[in-house]
Amino acid sequence: GAVVSQHPSRVICKSGTSVKIECRSLDFQATTMFWYRQFPKQSLMLMATSNEGSKATYEQGVEKDKFLINHASLTLSTLTVTSAHPEDSSFYICSARDRRGRSGELFFGEGSRLTVL
């Protein structure tokens, strides 16, 4: 099946620094990628929809200047958490839809655990 790779899987950073998380579709082209955040025992919260070659669409309540999303190619989307604070500590996970595949099927990365000290 299709593979989505997310890197890094774990990152620890100091408060005030920026962290970049990469999401790659390894064997398919993804015109659309989705970024989710998961709090403990809660659902995957959709943060933004990343479209190749255009600006990301952010969900209500998500700060676009804090969570910078870039979808520069059909296989890569990045999420940059700028000026990270401890409250940004969370599990971030990306997903992509294979535009050739079954409609609606999303493929997920392994997720990235961010800890801000």
Added chain:
Amino acid sequence: DQQVKQNSPSLSVQEGRISILNCDYTNSMFDYFLWYKKYPAEGPTFLISISSIKDKNEDGRFTVFLNKSAKHLSLHIVPSQPGDSAVYFCAASDNFNKFYFGSGTKLNVKP
């Protein structure tokens, strides 16, 4: 406000019996529903889906039922196997534009 809800955080079932996982949604614009399975330290993997024009979709041991009037869907696993133990997420989409997930139900199938 959560648009997709899974009210049971956990479920324990004996091997060989049926597992029923439930999911409710609030947005009547949702027209596509999916179930994902997640093991620890891995991303969710697609399990089965259903379009709003259907009320049932079956794939091997897995069957998803959709009740649009009640805005409710369920996943049935028959017979349940220990390898089915995982967290199950339901998701809903409006014309594939966005996908919203429930909080997950942790299924434990006891040998």
